[in-house]
Amino acid sequence: MSTKTSNEKPGSIRARSEAVILAAAQKEFILQGYKGATVQSIADTAGLPKANVLYYFKNKENIYHAVLQLTLDTWDRGIGDIDSSQGPVVAIEKFIAAKVKMSFEHPQASKIYAMEIIQGALHLKEFARTYLRQWVREKAKLFQVWIDNGEMKNVDPVKLIFLIWSTTQHYADFETQILTIMNRADYEEDDMTQVTEFLTDFILRGCGLKP
Amino acid sequence: MSTKTSNEKPGSIRARSEAVILAAAQKEFILQGYKGATVQSIADTAGLPKANVLYYFKNKENIYHAVLQLTLDTWDRGIGDIDSSQGPVVAIEKFIAAKVKMSFEHPQASKIYAMEIIQGALHLKEFARTYLRQWVREKAKLFQVWIDNGEMKNVDPVKLIFLIWSTTQHYADFETQILTIMNRADYEEDDMTQVTEFLTDFILRGCGLKP
DNA sequence: GTCTATAGCTGGATAGAC
DNA sequence: GTCTATCCAGCTATAGAC
Numbered sequence: 001m002s003t004k005t006s007n008e009k010p011g012s013i014r015a016r017s018e019a020v021i022l023a024a025a026q027k028e029f030i031l032q033g034y035k036g037a038t039v040q041s042i043a044d045t046a047g048l049p050k051a052n053v054l055y056y057f058k059n060k061e062n063i064y065h066a067v068l069q070l071t072l073d074t075w076d077r078g079i080g081d082i083d084s085s086q087g088p089v090v091a092i093e094k095f096i097a098a099k100v101k102m103s104f105e106h107p108q109a110s111k112i113y114a115m116e117i118i119q120g121a122l123h124l125k126e127f128a129r130t131y132l133r134q135w136v137r138e139k140a141k142l143f144q145v146w147i148d149n150g151e152m153k154n155v156d157p158v159k160l161i162f163l164i165w166s167t168t169q170h171y172a173d174f175e176t177q178i179l180t181i182m183n184r185a186d187y188e189e190d191d192m193t194q195v196t197e198f199l200t201d202f203i204l205r206g207c208g209l210k211p
Numbered sequence: 212m213s214t215k216t217s218n219e220k221p222g223s224i225r226a227r228s229e230a231v232i233l234a235a236a237q238k239e240f241i242l243q244g245y246k247g248a249t250v251q252s253i254a255d256t257a258g259l260p261k262a263n264v265l266y267y268f269k270n271k272e273n274i275y276h277a278v279l280q281l282t283l284d285t286w287d288r289g290i291g292d293i294d295s296s297q298g299p300v301v302a303i304e305k306f307i308a309a310k311v312k313m314s315f316e317h318p319q320a321s322k323i324y325a326m327e328i329i330q331g332a333l334h335l336k337e338f339a340r341t342y343l344r345q346w347v348r349e350k351a352k353l354f355q356v357w358i359d360n361g362e363m364k365n366v367d368p369v370k371l372i373f374l375i376w377s378t379t380q381h382y383a384d385f386e387t388q389i390l391t392i393m394n395r396a397d398y399e400e401d402d403m404t405q406v407t408e409f410l411t412d413f414i415l416r417g418c419g420l421k422p
Numbered sequence: 423g424t425c426t427a428t429a430g431c432t433g434g435a436t437a438g439a440c
Numbered sequence: 441g442t443c444t445a446t447c448c449a450g451c452t453a454t455a456g457a458c
Contacts, residue, residue: 014423017423030329030330031330031331032246032330033246033330034244034247035243035244035246035247036244036245036246038450038451038452039451039452039453040450040451040452048424049424049425049426050452050453051424051425051453052423052424052425054452055423055424055425058453059452059453060453111329114325114329114384114385115326115329117384117385117387117388118241118322118325118326118384118385119241119242119244119326120242121387121391125391128387128391128392129391132388132391132392133391133392133394136392153416155409155412155413156405156409158393159406159409160413162378162381162382162385163378163381163410163413165381166377166378166380166381166385167374167377167378170373170374170377171373173325173328173329174325174328174377176329176331176332176339177328177332177339177343178373180332180336180340180344181339181343181344181347181369183344195370198366198367198370199370199374201366202366202371202374202417203417205364205417205419206413206414206416206417208416224441225441228441249434250433250434250435251432251433251434259442260442260443260444261433261434261435261443262436262443262444263441263443265434265435265436266441266442266443269435270434270435271433271434271435423458424457424458425456425457425458426456426457426458427454427455427456427457428453428454428455429452429453429454429455430451430452430453430454431450431453432449432450432451432452433448433449433450433451434447434448434449434450435446435447435449436445436446436447436448437444437445437446437447438443438444438445439442439444439445440441440442440444
């Protein structure tokens with residue numbers, strides 16, 4: 001993971017343009033889907049002429065790949081690891097907190113990722129088959145050790161990981177629905193805190209790590 | 212909810228064609244997105260000429276609306292209610308079982324719904340603002356009564372509903388990822404049973420309804 | 423590096439024969 | 441009710457002036 005997308009000086013005109021385009025593209029791909037997002041709409045959102053966008057990225061497919069790469073880098077930076085040094089309670093607490101933070105701070109990344117998976121993960125199959133599968137197996141092993149040592153209840157570790165993923169990502173992917181149901185325009189300051197507390201509390205109890 | 216999409220005789224040629232087209236459209240809309248799915252591709256999947264598809268549905272937008280309506284009807288039939296007559300344990304058990312069943316038996320419906328929400332819920336805002344918001348408030352009130360009566364732990368009822376939705380739907384929406392990680396081609400017979408058991412067990416414990 | 427113009431193609435939708 | 445042919449809008453991508 002963490003493959004640098006490009007490697008020019010950070011302040012350069014190219015670097016800045018690419019960043020603006022990618023942010024615009026991410027937004028458009030989420031709202032309109034791959035086919036629905038047009039190079040023109042991406043350019044408009046980025047505030048650049050269409051030709052410039054194609055000058056930097058050659059073609060639409062390349063833009064999409066760059067957006068996906070950005071998404072995976074974000075994922076990796078946000079929750080690349082589980083801290084297993086201090087036992088299951090701390091590990092789960094930190095893991096949930098990191099995932100919730102990701103969902104509230106980078107909902108776009110979560111949404112792009114979710115859409116890719118729902119649509120069959122054509123571009124992410126390789127990522128899932130290698131990196132992600134490995135990741136899940138490693139972390140599941142950690143949990144299994146704690147279970148075998150009687151440090152936590154016997155809950156299927158893989159299903160536990162899926163549960164933590166789904167409950168945390170939900171606040172990013174289903175943002176629109178959650179806000180509509182709660183009759184609110186945006187998440188507020190302490191929504192993230194409350195969600196983190198609720199999920200940590202609930203999941204620790206589910207793992208038999210809390211009264 | 213439960214608005215009949217059309218009302219001709221079930222055996223009629225029109226009824227059969229419409230059903231075939233909608234099933235094909237659902238598949239295509241998931242795989243390619245709204246813009247990416249072409250009337251031609253829907254027709255091909257349905258095994259009909261393009262003109263016939265447009266003969267039945269007038270235009271692409273109408274096909275999509277019909278698919279969404281079908282999705283909401285499925286949602287409604289599957290988990291339209293929570294049985295509150297026998298206390299929180301039975302209510303939660305039945306609710307989880309119904310949602311998991313939905314996810315394994317109608318993953319397409321869940322996927323179409325998820326994509327709509329992720330993309331901003333343009334077509335479902337009204338459904339969420341009225342029906343869904345009301346539904347959540349009613350059910351939350353049930354949980355609140357049980358909490359006030361000391362029949363279950365004090366967990367935020369709305370967040371609990373979101374948690375049950377997210378964990379159950381995950382097995383439909385992220386099907387591809389789950390199967391890839393577990394290195395399997397398809398879900399098998401007892402996957403549904405195991406997931407139901409795991410989630411029921413875990414969530415009841417989270418609610419303080421199990422040792 | 424920026425932008426205009428346009429070639430070339432795809433796809434939605436209709437007309438009209440059967 | 442079924443299907444072919446076709447029109448036209450909109451999109452990607454490139455050529456080339458500045």
